[in-house]
Amino acid sequence: MAAPETPKLKPRPIVRLGILLISHNLVVSVICCISGIVALLLLPILAKNTYISENALMPGSANPMLSTQDVADANKLVKDLMDLKSESTSSDKMQRVVAEYISDLGAEVGYQKFYPQSDQFNPLHFFSLPDPGTLQEKVNCSSFAINVIGIARAPRGDGKEAIVLVTPYNFEDADLLDALSVGLTYSVFSLLTQVTWLAKDIIWLVADSRCGEYSSVAAWLRDYQTPVFGSSSAADSSTCDSSNTFYGLKDSSVIERKITDNFRRAGTMAAALVIKVIDKSEPFEDTLSLYAEASNGQMPNLDLINIVNYLAVHRQGLHVKVQKLTSLINAKWLTVLAQIFEYVGVIARRLNPQWKFGIPAAEYVDGTATLASSLYNQALGVPTGPHGAFRDYQVDAVTLEFSPKVYSMSKGRHKEFLVQGGRLIEGVIRSVNNLLEKFHQSFFLYLLTSPGRFVSVGVYMIPFALLVTPLPIMAASLYTKTNNLDSDAETNDLSIYQKSFTWLNAAKKVLLVHLWGAIVSLLPYAICHLGVSTPAMNLAVWSMLSVLCYLLFCLILGVRSAKSGKAQWAVLKSATLSAVFIGLCLMSVVNFATAEFGALLLVPMCLVIYPLKSDLHAGGLMNFSRMACNLALVLIGFPPAAFILLKGALDGFHSIYVGDFWIWVESLWAWNSATYLYITMIHLPCWLLCLHVLLHTR
Amino acid sequence: MTTAPLKLFSAFNSMAIPLLVLSLCLSNLCGSASASVSSSSETTMHTNNWAVLVCTSRFWFNYRHMANTLSLYRTVKRLGIPDERIILMLADDMACNARNKYPAQVFNNENHRLNLYGDNVEVDYRGYEVTVENFLRVLTGRHETAVPRSKRLLSDEGSHILLYMTGHGGDEFLKFQDSEELQSHDLADAVKQMKEKGRFKELLIMVDTCQAATLFSQLHSPGVLAIGSSLKGENSYSHHLDSDVGVSVVDRFTFYTLAFFERLNMYDNASLSSLFSSYNPSLLLSTAYYRTDLYPRQMEQVPVTNFFGSVMETIHTDHPYRYSKRKGSSKGKIEMSLDQAVQDEKRRILSNLGDQNIDSDTKCPMGSMIHMWNSILDEIEKFEDRDTLVYYGLVMMLPLLAVSSWLSS
DSSP states (O other), rough: OOOOSSOOOOOOHHHHHHHHHHHHHHHHHHHHHHHHHHHHHHHEEEEEEOOOOOOOTOOOOOOOOOOOOHHHHHHHHHHHHHHHHHHHEEEEEHHHHHHHHHHTTTTTEEEEEEEEOOOOOOOTTTTTTTOOHHHGGGGTTTTEEEEEEEOOOOOOOSEEEEEEEEEEOOSSOOOOOHHHHHHHHHHHHHHHHSSSSOOOOEEEEEEEEOOOOHHHHHHHHHHHSOOOOSSSTTTHHSSSSSTTTHHHHHHGGGSSSSSSSOOOOOOOOEEEEEEEEEEOSSSSSSSEEEEEOOOOOOOOHHHHHHHHHHHIIIIIIIEEEOOHHHHHTTHHHHHHHHHHHHHHHHHHHHOOOOOOOOOOOHHHHHHHHHHHHHHHHHHHOOSTTOOOOHTTTTTTEEEEEEEHHHHHHTOOOOOHHHHHHHHHHHHHHHHHHHHHHHHSOOOOOOOOEEEEEEEHHHHHHHHHHHHHHHHHHHHHHHHHHHHHHHHOOOOOOHHHHHHHHHHHHHHHHHHHHHHHHHHHHHHHHHHHHHHSHHHHHHHHHHHHHHHHHHHHHHTTTTTOOOOOOTTHHHHHHHHHHHHHHHHHHHHHHHHHHHHHHHHHHHHHHHHHHOHHHHHHOOHHHHHHHHHHHHHHHHHHSSSSHHHHHHHHHHGGGOOOTTHHHHHHHHHHHHHTOOOHHHHHIIIHHHHHHHHHHHTTTO | OHHHHHHHHHTTTOOTTHHHHHHHHHHOOOOOHHHOHHHHHHOOOOEEEEEEEOOOOOGGGGHHHHHHHHHHHHHHHTTTTOGGGEEEEEOOTTTOOOOOOSOOOOOOSTOOOSSOOOSOOOSEGGGGGGOOOHHHHHHOOOTTSOOOOOGOOOOTTTEEEEEEEEEEEEETTETTTTTEEEEEEHHHHHOOOHHHHHOOSSEEEEEEEETGGGGGGTTTOTTTEEESSSSSSSSOOOOEEEETEEEEEHHHHHHHHHHHHTTTTOOOOOOOHHHHHOOOHHTTTSOOEETTTTOOOOOGGTHHHHHHHHHOOOOOOOHHHHHHHHHHHHHHHHHOOOOOHHHHHHHHHHHHHHHHHHHSSSSSSHHHHHHHHHHHHHHHHHSSSSSSHHHHHHHHHHHHHHHHHHHOO
């Protein structure tokens, strides 16, 4: 009975939705971009309170056992160290004193001699740990440092796991506070050599920080994780004179002690705590600053931060801080915004008492400053302390920076401070000691808005997702528009050929520009070998070479294209949008914070970009404003300009120096930050493509 | 089923036996023919007590579960259940955990007065042996042949069994170790098998987990009494933290159960209902749940020692040596045939009767008759309910036995 005529095929709902979105791309883009930025600003409100996720941890369930006797011993060590310093004793004598102190506790002691590695750019070292064999070629034999390592074995443990305590100490130039940090760790370590409840070995690394805190810890970790079999000292002696027996000879008097030059090991590391004492002149209370960011925005498990925060606040009564962008706290616009949010929250609660999303303005400002700092540090991809070295080996680590209040320091009342800090460290170790597996229960991807509040990955993905959504929609819309334009004009084989050629041409251009970006990223390797001294000169050489390289590309490979009318820039823009989309999404996997910042800079620029010439010809008010907008966005999108603007906004414009950008970039590759790759291989090429569209002539 | 007692009786060369056999077989036949399991259990008397104590969770932070179980172990031992009738299952060894500040000791109170892990602790299933499979095997008695007797629940039709379980539970399940779970219908199935195999007379299941009540929802077998620490949707909380050891050491429900039992000795007559009413929801922070619909007796009339203690029938005799010698020989026979519950039960009754028989054979029949009469009176006093029926039946048989033995000699 059915009619034989074929019914008109209706496309599937998802296709229809896609077509709808593409046809309203302008509205969708505007809404998505604005809501993305608003969502980003809402993050401090959406932050949740942290909670201890792992049952096994049980922080604070045991009473601290640290006694005043341990602290008295620690005080003696501090005094000894300060005396030695005032007598200007050589550093190896001081190291021996520390080693003897540790050995007197019944722990094993070892020395590790290492040579600091240079910060040379090596493109092959991204995302990979340098091979110890290749490192030896570049070491400077004249300067070396010696770490002292003490290991307390768990009396009934299986010896397969360890907890690491790190105290960076500069044996050549240390003040009272540095000595206090050694004393603080010593007091805990001396307790841990006596307790019966250890299930994991305790490693205490007194890192010789004369060549930098990070590098000493990294050197120790490198040796720890890559055991050399066979002749252990062969690698050392091949490059530098064999002074390995240095300590063995001098320590002949204490031969019965468990002190050796051999590299001592314990099991896999469950967690690491870096302990520092600094003077921040805290007026009222002892504070504890937490630093957690490791390379490429990696964070330790949130549980580690949670237990430290929980014990510090609820057991020891310390004031816990995380880093903040202080310049944001006083920013006018943020205060206004905070008041608006507070007001909206109050109104919402009046409408329905169940809605409790408003937070006080001061808390919002504080949360935003912390969140911004958290994002910034993650985006930079540079570790904020020696704990970063542990993250490279998937060990959760955090730096605890104690700063005693002025009062206790001035009166020389170290004991109270040592008891308080020591009990905190003991509590954290006891909690980690209870752990059965690696930290895995809580979040690894999060942003902190205060020591007790966090934004998890599921929430902070939303602003980014909203920001990048318009990119493919706009690209599709532009592509379909140009296709329609062409098909209207003429429909012969030539036009189809030309159409596909336009598309290919744009794709080729995008590819070539990205290739250029890759070459630009490799140029510093050559520049380092040129031996130019000042950062400004380096930067100049780098930009000159980049431009030269670009011109060469244009000449040889040619960015010539077939004449296909006005549509050409639109296709190029469409291809650029696709490239930006792919680049940002890839980057969000590697380092989310970088991608977030990149999206904030790139997405508006890429969406708005329009040829200057067309706007000039049209000459309306709309066109003019678009032109201004384009120029401003392209200026901000240029990495050095963005850097200078950001730096100026944070630190003030008076201190800006041209070479700063080079120094900054240098630090990025020195730390193997993926942000460097992002800037040169995604951001810069995309910016250049936008410039192409802007300056399009035909 | 009926052939087993026959075989057994042939071991005794006495003329009285055919009569006894006949009567016993008849009662047995009646029991199986009626196919109502409850009636057979009603007719058998409570002769022995067993306890199965299970701690299902491992890891250091579950210290309290092991302490719970060991506390119960200590209590039932104190109240008279011997070690060979306790199956103790501990999923982890807290005493020797490296994190334990007091090596080889387990405490259930922060005052550390009582070391639960003293000298006489017999752990039957430990560590990774504590699995759902092994647990069900213990209950149903389906063991591999190599499993020693000490690891088997050799209960019979006259057994009162206490089954105590603690660990982490949820809606209709109990977690074993960190990987398995026992579901409510698994438990119900095992109990049903036990009932049908005549492995218990009465069973008290006591569970201290979150949502413990849900674990009983599938039970159907008569003679089962269940106590749970919490209702559906409720958590069971720990009682207190020992800040010296650094863990919670006991759960609330178990803590108050123990508090109840600490006041008792094995001769006390405190009833189950007094135990149940001792749970205070405001102290437990959860509502204790009792399932009594499958249990035939009145709670007020059942002493807690029926489950937490052990029956101790002492039969006074003027000739202890002969008596004990005789008993020893019969015991040896019991051990030869393994865990046939019914056999065990019959044998028990028989050995008692046989002993008395021999007593009457010897010089002073009158004395033994008086003693017997006294013991019968005692029995009548003790078992007022349906057990009295059984006893009257047995008493009726005694003169018959005496007469027949006279005749044979």
